[in-house]
Amino acid sequence: MTSLSFLFLFLQYIVGALLIIGLSLLAIAKFKVNPVAVSLLVFGACIAAWDILVFLHRIAETAETSLTILKLSSIISPFIFGFYFLLFLNIWQTRKLNLLCLIPSFVGGAFSTENINEVTPGAYGWSYRMQPISQGTALTLYGATIAYMLIIIMVLVYLSLRSPSKNLRKRFLYILTVFILFQVIGLILTNVLFIQINPDFPPLGGILHLATFA
Incomplete structure (x- = not known):
């Protein structure tokens, strides 16, 4: 790995993490x-x-x-979706029932490491290689992920159309647009397609998550 590659990773992941923590604490304050x-x-x-x-x-x-x-990070990954879902549900209406949206995250976390059995070296350090898994596990893992994304999109579409105030409708439309651009399209293209074809492709997950958060 070159110094520039390391700097790219450091700025994206470590500085990005610090920015997100700082913004979160500012929101609490x-x-x-x-x-x-x-x-x-x-x-x-x-x-x-x-x-x-x-x-x-x-x-x-x-x-x-x-x-x-990598397997540890894969267990955390479904909870990013889950708490994102919980966030905009609470923006719409705060209630304990909203916590049910986290159930798919626990399912995803349980199966998230099933197809991660190999890493290969590349220009940006190690990258994972997706491995064949059983049909049942594939249906559970990929089916649940796709269904979860579709549910989030449908709920956001509903909220952007039916929220009582114009300000809320605009906010949910923005969240919907960001989710589709950076999570559905961005992460799938980079993680599932580009990096699997070429391990030297620069990882963009940290940038995409930061853009979603901001």
Whole structure:
């Protein structure tokens, strides 16, 4: 790995994590402790933890260490979606029922490491290689992920159309646009397509998560 590659990873993941933590704490200071601010704080903490783990996975000295750290980051990843979902549900209406949206995150976390069994060296450190898995596990893992994304999109479409105030409708439309651009399109293209084809492709997950958070 070159010095420029390391700097790219450091700025994206470590500096990005610090920015997200700082913004989360500012939100708590500004809006005090309430369900929306707490949801934002935990959402940010999940992204920051994921950023740090991915950075460590990329720069690890051995493939075994890299793979272990990557699996930990993969367990956290579904909770980024979950707390993002919880955040905008609490923006719309704060209620304990909203916590049910985290159930798919626990399912995703349980199956998230099933197809991660290999890492390969590249221009930006270690990158993972998706491995074939059983049909049942594939249906559970990929089906749940796609269904979760579709549910989030449908709920955001509903909220952007049916929220009582114009300001809320604009806010949910913005969240919907950001989610589709950076999470659905951005992460799928980079993680599932580009990096799998070319391990030297620059990772963009940290940038995409920061853009979603901001």
